[in-house]
Amino acid sequence: MSTALSVERSTPLSVSSEEAFAWHARPGALERLIPPWLEIEVPRRDPNLVEGSRAELVIHQGPLRVHWTAEHRNVEPGRGFDDIQLRGPFDQWTHRHRFEPAGAGGSILHDHIHCVLPRGAGMLRRRVTRELARLLSYRHAVTAADLAMHAAVKRPPLHVAVTGASGFIASLLIPVLTTGGHRVTRLVRRPPREGQGEIRWDPAGGGLRPEALRGIDAVVHFAGENIARRWTERRKRAILESRQSGTRLLAEAIAQADGGPRTLISASAIGYYGERGEETLTEASSPGTGFLPEVAQAWEAASAPAEASGVRVVRIRIGLPLSPAGGLLRRMLLPFRLGAGGRLGSGKQWMSWIGADDLLGVFYRALTDENVRGVLNATAPEPVRNAVFARELGKALHRPAWLPVPAPALRLLFGQMADEAILASTRVLPEVLTRSGYRFRHPTLGEALRHVLGTTAHR
16 A cells, blocks of 8 residues: 655745746756765756756665655746655655745745655655655755845855866855856866866866967856875875865966956965974964975965965865865765764864855855965864764764774875874964854754755754
8 A cells, every 4th residue: 555645844035936947947957956975966957947947866875875866846937846746766756846935035935745665665664754854854944044145145156167067065055056046167177068068178288278268257267186085195195285286277267357256265274283282272373294294385386476466365274174075074984874973093183174055155255256265174163173073973873982093094005195184273263254253054074964864853
Protein backbone atom coordinates (compact mmCIF):
# COMPACT_ATOMS: atom_id res chain seq x y z
CA MET A 1 0.00 0.00 0.00
CA SER A 2 1.31 3.48 -0.90
CA THR A 3 1.94 6.01 1.85
CA ALA A 4 1.20 9.73 1.44
CA LEU A 5 2.74 12.49 3.53
CA SER A 6 2.87 16.27 3.61
CA VAL A 7 5.33 18.81 5.00
CA GLU A 8 4.94 22.59 5.02
CA ARG A 9 6.70 25.70 6.27
CA SER A 10 6.05 29.46 6.21
CA THR A 11 8.57 32.25 6.72
CA PRO A 12 8.24 36.06 6.59
CA LEU A 13 10.47 37.78 4.04
CA SER A 14 11.70 41.38 4.05
CA VAL A 15 10.98 41.86 0.33
CA SER A 16 7.87 41.95 -1.83
CA SER A 17 6.31 38.79 -3.26
CA GLU A 18 7.39 39.96 -6.73
CA GLU A 19 11.06 40.14 -5.68
CA ALA A 20 10.84 36.80 -3.86
CA PHE A 21 9.47 35.19 -7.02
CA ALA A 22 12.14 36.88 -9.15
CA TRP A 23 14.90 35.51 -6.88
CA HIS A 24 13.58 31.98 -7.40
CA ALA A 25 13.31 32.54 -11.16
CA ARG A 26 16.92 33.67 -11.65
CA PRO A 27 19.81 31.38 -12.64
CA GLY A 28 21.41 29.67 -9.66
CA ALA A 29 18.34 29.56 -7.38
CA LEU A 30 18.11 25.78 -7.52
CA GLU A 31 21.82 25.38 -6.74
CA ARG A 32 21.62 27.93 -3.93
CA LEU A 33 18.81 26.01 -2.26
CA ILE A 34 20.42 22.56 -2.34
CA PRO A 35 21.46 21.75 1.25
CA PRO A 36 25.23 21.22 1.51
CA TRP A 37 24.80 17.87 3.26
CA LEU A 38 23.19 16.47 0.08
CA GLU A 39 25.32 15.58 -2.93
CA ILE A 40 23.19 16.67 -5.89
CA GLU A 41 24.20 17.53 -9.46
CA VAL A 42 22.12 19.69 -11.78
CA PRO A 43 23.12 18.43 -15.25
CA ARG A 44 20.36 20.35 -17.05
CA ARG A 45 17.75 22.97 -16.35
CA ASP A 46 15.75 25.33 -18.53
CA PRO A 47 16.98 28.94 -18.24
CA ASN A 48 13.61 30.49 -17.37
CA LEU A 49 10.98 29.68 -14.76
CA VAL A 50 7.92 29.44 -17.02
CA GLU A 51 5.03 27.04 -17.48
CA GLY A 52 6.46 23.67 -18.51
CA SER A 53 10.12 24.47 -17.86
CA ARG A 54 12.13 21.57 -16.42
CA ALA A 55 15.15 20.73 -14.30
CA GLU A 56 17.07 17.47 -14.06
CA LEU A 57 18.86 16.39 -10.89
CA VAL A 58 21.16 13.51 -10.01
CA ILE A 59 21.13 12.63 -6.31
CA HIS A 60 24.19 10.72 -5.07
CA GLN A 61 23.49 8.27 -2.25
CA GLY A 62 26.76 6.43 -1.72
CA PRO A 63 27.21 4.24 -4.83
CA LEU A 64 23.61 4.89 -5.94
CA ARG A 65 22.53 7.52 -8.44
CA VAL A 66 18.92 8.68 -8.31
CA HIS A 67 17.72 10.64 -11.35
CA TRP A 68 14.99 13.21 -10.82
CA THR A 69 13.16 15.31 -13.41
CA ALA A 70 10.78 18.05 -12.27
CA GLU A 71 8.50 20.34 -14.26
CA HIS A 72 7.22 23.79 -13.30
CA ARG A 73 3.46 24.16 -13.46
CA ASN A 74 0.84 26.68 -12.32
CA VAL A 75 3.45 29.42 -12.73
CA GLU A 76 2.05 32.77 -11.61
CA PRO A 77 4.75 35.50 -11.69
CA GLY A 78 4.98 37.27 -8.36
CA ARG A 79 2.76 34.72 -6.64
CA GLY A 80 4.11 31.19 -7.01
CA PHE A 81 4.70 27.96 -8.91
CA ASP A 82 4.59 24.21 -8.44
CA ASP A 83 7.31 21.60 -8.97
CA ILE A 84 5.89 18.30 -10.23
CA GLN A 85 8.02 15.15 -10.36
CA LEU A 86 8.03 13.55 -13.79
CA ARG A 87 10.74 11.03 -12.93
CA GLY A 88 12.15 10.23 -9.51
CA PRO A 89 12.01 8.16 -6.35
CA PHE A 90 8.41 8.94 -5.34
CA ASP A 91 5.16 7.63 -6.76
CA GLN A 92 3.96 11.25 -6.69
CA TRP A 93 5.58 14.56 -5.74
CA THR A 94 4.22 18.09 -5.74
CA HIS A 95 6.13 21.00 -4.19
CA ARG A 96 4.02 24.16 -4.07
CA HIS A 97 5.81 27.52 -3.62
CA ARG A 98 3.62 30.51 -2.80
CA PHE A 99 4.55 34.16 -2.09
CA GLU A 100 1.90 36.09 -0.19
CA PRO A 101 2.10 39.88 0.05
CA ALA A 102 2.40 41.19 3.62
CA GLY A 103 2.62 44.59 5.27
CA ALA A 104 5.49 47.09 5.02
CA GLY A 105 6.54 45.85 1.59
CA GLY A 106 7.28 42.35 2.81
CA SER A 107 5.85 38.95 1.98
CA ILE A 108 5.42 35.45 3.36
CA LEU A 109 7.00 32.40 1.74
CA HIS A 110 4.80 29.30 1.96
CA ASP A 111 6.17 25.90 0.94
CA HIS A 112 4.05 22.76 0.87
CA ILE A 113 5.35 19.37 -0.21
CA HIS A 114 2.97 16.49 -0.79
CA CYS A 115 4.39 13.15 -1.86
CA VAL A 116 3.49 9.48 -2.06
CA LEU A 117 6.10 6.90 -1.12
CA PRO A 118 6.48 3.79 -3.26
CA ARG A 119 4.65 0.66 -2.19
CA GLY A 120 6.40 -1.11 0.62
CA ALA A 121 8.21 2.02 1.80
CA GLY A 122 5.70 2.99 4.48
CA MET A 123 8.25 2.21 7.20
CA LEU A 124 10.28 5.18 5.91
CA ARG A 125 7.45 7.67 6.42
CA ARG A 126 8.81 9.18 9.63
CA ARG A 127 12.36 9.43 8.26
CA VAL A 128 11.27 11.00 4.97
CA THR A 129 9.07 13.50 6.83
CA ARG A 130 12.02 14.48 9.03
CA GLU A 131 14.36 14.88 6.04
CA LEU A 132 11.87 17.05 4.14
CA ALA A 133 11.44 19.24 7.22
CA ARG A 134 15.23 19.66 7.37
CA LEU A 135 15.21 20.58 3.69
CA LEU A 136 12.56 23.27 4.05
CA SER A 137 14.14 24.64 7.21
CA TYR A 138 17.47 25.13 5.46
CA ARG A 139 15.92 26.56 2.29
CA HIS A 140 13.82 29.10 4.17
CA ALA A 141 16.76 30.27 6.28
CA VAL A 142 18.92 30.79 3.18
CA THR A 143 16.14 32.43 1.17
CA ALA A 144 15.23 34.95 3.87
CA ALA A 145 18.83 35.89 4.63
CA ASP A 146 19.91 36.16 0.99
CA LEU A 147 16.92 38.30 0.03
CA ALA A 148 17.61 40.66 2.93
CA MET A 149 21.29 40.87 1.90
CA HIS A 150 20.42 41.73 -1.68
CA ALA A 151 17.75 44.23 -0.65
CA ALA A 152 20.31 46.13 1.44
CA VAL A 153 22.45 46.85 -1.65
CA LYS A 154 21.41 50.11 -3.30
CA ARG A 155 23.28 49.91 -6.60
CA PRO A 156 22.70 48.56 -10.12
CA PRO A 157 23.55 44.92 -10.85
CA LEU A 158 27.21 44.16 -11.60
CA HIS A 159 28.92 42.20 -14.34
CA VAL A 160 31.38 40.01 -12.40
CA ALA A 161 34.15 37.80 -13.79
CA VAL A 162 35.23 34.85 -11.64
CA THR A 163 38.43 32.78 -11.82
CA GLY A 164 38.59 29.29 -10.36
CA ALA A 165 34.84 29.09 -10.96
CA SER A 166 34.65 25.32 -10.56
CA GLY A 167 36.39 25.42 -7.17
CA PHE A 168 34.72 24.92 -3.80
CA ILE A 169 34.13 28.53 -2.73
CA ALA A 170 33.57 30.01 -6.20
CA SER A 171 30.93 27.40 -7.02
CA LEU A 172 29.03 28.51 -3.89
CA LEU A 173 29.44 32.23 -4.61
CA ILE A 174 28.24 32.24 -8.22
CA PRO A 175 24.61 31.30 -7.37
CA VAL A 176 24.58 34.02 -4.70
CA LEU A 177 25.55 36.54 -7.38
CA THR A 178 23.17 35.37 -10.10
CA THR A 179 20.14 35.12 -7.80
CA GLY A 180 20.92 38.71 -6.78
CA GLY A 181 20.52 39.78 -10.40
CA HIS A 182 24.23 40.08 -11.18
CA ARG A 183 25.76 38.72 -14.37
CA VAL A 184 28.67 36.27 -14.04
CA THR A 185 31.37 35.50 -16.60
CA ARG A 186 33.79 32.65 -15.89
CA LEU A 187 37.50 32.85 -16.72
CA VAL A 188 38.44 29.34 -17.88
CA ARG A 189 41.66 27.66 -19.01
CA ARG A 190 40.02 25.44 -21.65
CA PRO A 191 38.47 26.75 -24.88
CA PRO A 192 35.35 28.73 -23.88
CA ARG A 193 31.97 27.24 -24.75
CA GLU A 194 29.81 29.21 -27.14
CA GLY A 195 27.12 31.26 -25.42
CA GLN A 196 28.09 30.13 -21.91
CA GLY A 197 29.55 33.41 -20.63
CA GLU A 198 33.20 32.33 -20.58
CA ILE A 199 36.56 34.01 -21.30
CA ARG A 200 39.75 32.08 -22.02
CA TRP A 201 42.82 32.80 -19.92
CA ASP A 202 46.12 31.01 -19.42
CA PRO A 203 47.60 31.99 -16.03
CA ALA A 204 50.69 29.80 -16.51
CA GLY A 205 51.42 30.97 -20.04
CA GLY A 206 50.64 34.65 -19.57
CA GLY A 207 47.55 34.66 -21.76
CA LEU A 208 44.80 37.17 -20.97
CA ARG A 209 43.94 39.96 -23.37
CA PRO A 210 42.99 43.18 -21.51
CA GLU A 211 40.27 43.87 -24.09
CA ALA A 212 38.53 40.64 -23.05
CA LEU A 213 37.71 42.36 -19.75
CA ARG A 214 35.96 45.33 -21.35
CA GLY A 215 32.47 45.83 -19.92
CA ILE A 216 33.18 43.83 -16.77
CA ASP A 217 32.67 45.73 -13.50
CA ALA A 218 34.54 43.51 -11.06
CA VAL A 219 36.71 40.39 -10.90
CA VAL A 220 36.71 37.82 -8.09
CA HIS A 221 39.92 35.80 -8.16
CA PHE A 222 40.11 32.32 -6.61
CA ALA A 223 42.31 30.34 -9.00
CA GLY A 224 45.35 28.58 -7.53
CA GLU A 225 46.90 25.18 -6.91
CA ASN A 226 45.26 23.15 -4.13
CA ILE A 227 47.36 23.25 -0.93
CA ALA A 228 45.53 20.39 0.83
CA ARG A 229 47.99 17.69 -0.23
CA ARG A 230 51.35 16.58 1.07
CA TRP A 231 53.90 19.21 0.07
CA THR A 232 56.84 18.12 -2.03
CA GLU A 233 59.32 20.74 -3.21
CA ARG A 234 57.75 20.51 -6.65
CA ARG A 235 54.25 21.00 -5.29
CA LYS A 236 55.34 23.95 -3.16
CA ARG A 237 56.74 25.65 -6.24
CA ALA A 238 53.47 25.01 -8.07
CA ILE A 239 51.41 26.40 -5.17
CA LEU A 240 53.48 29.58 -4.99
CA GLU A 241 53.75 30.12 -8.73
CA SER A 242 50.05 29.51 -9.41
CA ARG A 243 49.03 32.23 -6.98
CA GLN A 244 51.78 34.70 -7.73
CA SER A 245 51.86 34.54 -11.54
CA GLY A 246 48.11 34.11 -12.01
CA THR A 247 47.27 37.05 -9.75
CA ARG A 248 49.90 39.27 -11.36
CA LEU A 249 48.66 38.41 -14.87
CA LEU A 250 45.10 39.24 -13.89
CA ALA A 251 46.05 42.47 -12.09
CA GLU A 252 48.11 43.68 -15.05
CA ALA A 253 45.31 42.90 -17.52
CA ILE A 254 42.81 44.77 -15.33
CA ALA A 255 45.18 47.76 -15.09
CA GLN A 256 45.48 47.87 -18.88
CA ALA A 257 41.81 47.23 -19.73
CA ASP A 258 40.06 50.19 -21.30
CA GLY A 259 36.52 50.25 -19.88
CA GLY A 260 37.39 47.27 -17.73
CA PRO A 261 36.92 46.30 -14.08
CA ARG A 262 37.14 48.90 -11.35
CA THR A 263 37.17 46.31 -8.55
CA LEU A 264 39.36 43.28 -7.89
CA ILE A 265 38.48 40.93 -5.04
CA SER A 266 41.40 38.56 -4.53
CA ALA A 267 41.23 35.55 -2.24
CA SER A 268 44.03 35.09 0.26
CA ALA A 269 44.26 33.04 3.45
CA ILE A 270 44.86 33.42 7.18
CA GLY A 271 47.96 31.31 6.53
CA TYR A 272 49.45 34.80 6.11
CA TYR A 273 49.80 34.96 9.90
CA GLY A 274 51.46 31.58 10.39
CA GLU A 275 51.90 29.85 13.77
CA ARG A 276 51.25 32.52 16.43
CA GLY A 277 50.37 30.61 19.62
CA GLU A 278 48.12 32.68 21.90
CA GLU A 279 48.52 35.98 20.02
CA THR A 280 45.31 37.69 18.90
CA LEU A 281 45.59 38.70 15.25
CA THR A 282 43.82 41.37 13.19
CA GLU A 283 44.26 42.78 9.71
CA ALA A 284 46.98 45.06 11.10
CA SER A 285 49.11 42.16 12.40
CA SER A 286 52.45 41.35 10.79
CA PRO A 287 52.96 38.26 8.62
CA GLY A 288 54.31 35.07 10.11
CA THR A 289 57.19 32.89 8.98
CA GLY A 290 57.08 29.67 6.99
CA PHE A 291 55.83 28.49 3.63
CA LEU A 292 52.17 29.54 3.96
CA PRO A 293 53.00 33.10 5.07
CA GLU A 294 55.46 33.32 2.18
CA VAL A 295 52.76 32.22 -0.28
CA ALA A 296 50.13 34.57 1.14
CA GLN A 297 52.45 37.58 1.04
CA ALA A 298 53.43 36.90 -2.58
CA TRP A 299 49.78 36.26 -3.48
CA GLU A 300 48.61 39.56 -2.04
CA ALA A 301 51.53 41.58 -3.42
CA ALA A 302 50.81 40.30 -6.93
CA SER A 303 47.58 42.32 -7.07
CA ALA A 304 49.53 45.61 -6.75
CA PRO A 305 49.44 46.53 -10.49
CA ALA A 306 45.65 46.80 -10.37
CA GLU A 307 45.76 48.87 -7.18
CA ALA A 308 48.41 51.19 -8.63
CA SER A 309 46.13 51.91 -11.61
CA GLY A 310 43.34 53.13 -9.30
CA VAL A 311 41.33 49.91 -9.17
CA ARG A 312 39.68 49.15 -5.81
CA VAL A 313 41.41 46.02 -4.50
CA VAL A 314 40.17 43.88 -1.60
CA ARG A 315 42.29 40.99 -0.30
CA ILE A 316 40.20 38.52 1.68
CA ARG A 317 42.13 36.33 4.12
CA ILE A 318 39.90 33.29 4.40
CA GLY A 319 39.71 31.20 7.57
CA LEU A 320 38.49 27.60 7.76
CA PRO A 321 35.22 27.57 5.74
CA LEU A 322 32.55 25.31 7.21
CA SER A 323 30.61 23.27 4.67
CA PRO A 324 30.22 19.54 4.10
CA ALA A 325 30.42 20.37 0.39
CA GLY A 326 34.20 20.87 0.53
CA GLY A 327 37.28 21.84 2.49
CA LEU A 328 38.51 20.39 5.79
CA LEU A 329 35.05 19.82 7.25
CA ARG A 330 34.12 17.47 4.40
CA ARG A 331 37.18 15.33 5.11
CA MET A 332 36.46 15.27 8.85
CA LEU A 333 32.87 14.10 8.59
CA LEU A 334 33.38 10.38 7.93
CA PRO A 335 35.55 9.64 10.99
CA PHE A 336 33.31 11.74 13.21
CA ARG A 337 30.16 10.04 11.92
CA LEU A 338 31.80 6.69 12.66
CA GLY A 339 32.46 7.85 16.22
CA ALA A 340 36.22 7.96 15.58
CA GLY A 341 36.72 11.74 15.63
CA GLY A 342 38.62 13.83 18.11
CA ARG A 343 41.14 16.59 18.63
CA LEU A 344 44.20 16.96 16.41
CA GLY A 345 47.50 16.93 18.24
CA SER A 346 47.27 18.65 21.63
CA GLY A 347 43.95 20.27 20.70
CA LYS A 348 45.16 23.54 22.22
CA GLN A 349 45.79 25.27 18.89
CA TRP A 350 43.39 28.05 17.90
CA MET A 351 41.18 27.50 14.83
CA SER A 352 39.77 30.52 13.03
CA TRP A 353 36.69 29.33 11.15
CA ILE A 354 33.80 30.90 9.23
CA GLY A 355 30.39 29.55 8.21
CA ALA A 356 30.01 29.11 4.46
CA ASP A 357 27.10 31.56 4.18
CA ASP A 358 29.05 34.22 6.09
CA LEU A 359 32.06 33.70 3.84
CA LEU A 360 29.82 34.31 0.83
CA GLY A 361 28.39 37.34 2.61
CA VAL A 362 31.90 38.76 3.09
CA PHE A 363 32.65 38.43 -0.62
CA TYR A 364 29.29 39.99 -1.45
CA ARG A 365 29.98 42.92 0.87
CA ALA A 366 33.42 43.40 -0.70
CA LEU A 367 31.91 43.42 -4.18
CA THR A 368 29.02 45.76 -3.56
CA ASP A 369 30.38 48.25 -0.99
CA GLU A 370 32.69 50.82 -2.57
CA ASN A 371 34.02 51.79 0.86
CA VAL A 372 35.62 48.38 1.39
CA ARG A 373 39.25 48.10 0.29
CA GLY A 374 42.50 46.60 1.47
CA VAL A 375 42.57 43.51 3.70
CA LEU A 376 39.59 41.71 5.25
CA ASN A 377 39.85 38.78 7.63
CA ALA A 378 37.04 36.39 6.66
CA THR A 379 36.72 34.64 10.01
CA ALA A 380 33.94 34.37 12.57
CA PRO A 381 34.21 36.62 15.65
CA GLU A 382 34.70 33.63 17.99
CA PRO A 383 37.71 31.44 17.12
CA VAL A 384 37.98 28.25 19.16
CA ARG A 385 40.63 25.78 20.22
CA ASN A 386 40.84 22.59 18.19
CA ALA A 387 39.58 20.47 21.10
CA VAL A 388 36.47 22.68 21.32
CA PHE A 389 35.98 22.42 17.55
CA ALA A 390 36.09 18.61 17.77
CA ARG A 391 33.62 18.60 20.66
CA GLU A 392 31.17 20.92 18.86
CA LEU A 393 31.37 18.87 15.66
CA GLY A 394 30.65 15.72 17.65
CA LYS A 395 27.65 17.40 19.30
CA ALA A 396 26.30 18.58 15.95
CA LEU A 397 26.53 15.03 14.59
CA HIS A 398 25.32 13.43 17.86
CA ARG A 399 28.53 11.44 18.04
CA PRO A 400 31.33 11.19 20.60
CA ALA A 401 34.61 12.99 19.85
CA TRP A 402 36.99 10.98 21.98
CA LEU A 403 39.68 9.63 19.64
CA PRO A 404 42.60 12.10 19.28
CA VAL A 405 45.01 12.02 16.35
CA PRO A 406 48.60 12.40 17.68
CA ALA A 407 50.75 15.12 16.15
CA PRO A 408 53.47 12.60 15.06
CA ALA A 409 50.86 10.67 13.05
CA LEU A 410 49.77 13.87 11.31
CA ARG A 411 53.38 14.76 10.50
CA LEU A 412 53.93 11.27 9.10
CA LEU A 413 50.90 11.61 6.84
CA PHE A 414 51.23 15.24 5.77
CA GLY A 415 54.82 16.32 6.43
CA GLN A 416 55.39 20.07 6.66
CA MET A 417 51.73 20.74 5.89
CA ALA A 418 50.75 19.20 9.25
CA ASP A 419 52.67 21.83 11.25
CA GLU A 420 51.69 24.81 9.11
CA ALA A 421 48.09 24.03 8.16
CA ILE A 422 46.73 21.56 10.73
CA LEU A 423 48.59 22.01 14.02
CA ALA A 424 49.37 25.74 13.72
CA SER A 425 47.65 28.01 16.25
CA THR A 426 46.17 31.07 14.52
CA ARG A 427 43.70 33.19 16.49
CA VAL A 428 42.30 35.66 13.95
CA LEU A 429 39.58 38.26 14.53
CA PRO A 430 37.55 40.01 11.77
CA GLU A 431 38.22 43.49 13.13
CA VAL A 432 37.51 45.38 9.89
CA LEU A 433 34.24 43.53 9.28
CA THR A 434 33.13 44.08 12.87
CA ARG A 435 33.85 47.82 12.66
CA SER A 436 31.95 48.04 9.37
CA GLY A 437 28.80 46.71 11.03
CA TYR A 438 28.74 43.37 9.22
CA ARG A 439 26.23 41.08 10.93
CA PHE A 440 27.23 37.42 10.95
CA ARG A 441 24.47 34.95 10.20
CA HIS A 442 26.19 32.31 12.33
CA PRO A 443 28.61 33.94 14.79
CA THR A 444 29.04 30.86 17.00
CA LEU A 445 30.54 27.53 15.99
CA GLY A 446 27.67 25.39 17.21
CA GLU A 447 25.00 27.20 15.21
CA ALA A 448 27.23 27.37 12.11
CA LEU A 449 27.82 23.60 12.20
CA ARG A 450 24.18 22.79 12.84
CA HIS A 451 23.13 25.01 9.93
CA VAL A 452 25.40 23.42 7.33
CA LEU A 453 24.76 19.90 8.65
CA GLY A 454 21.01 20.36 8.92
CA THR A 455 20.79 19.34 12.54
CA THR A 456 18.80 22.29 13.86
CA ALA A 457 15.57 24.08 13.06
CA HIS A 458 15.72 27.65 11.74
CA ARG A 459 13.17 30.14 12.95
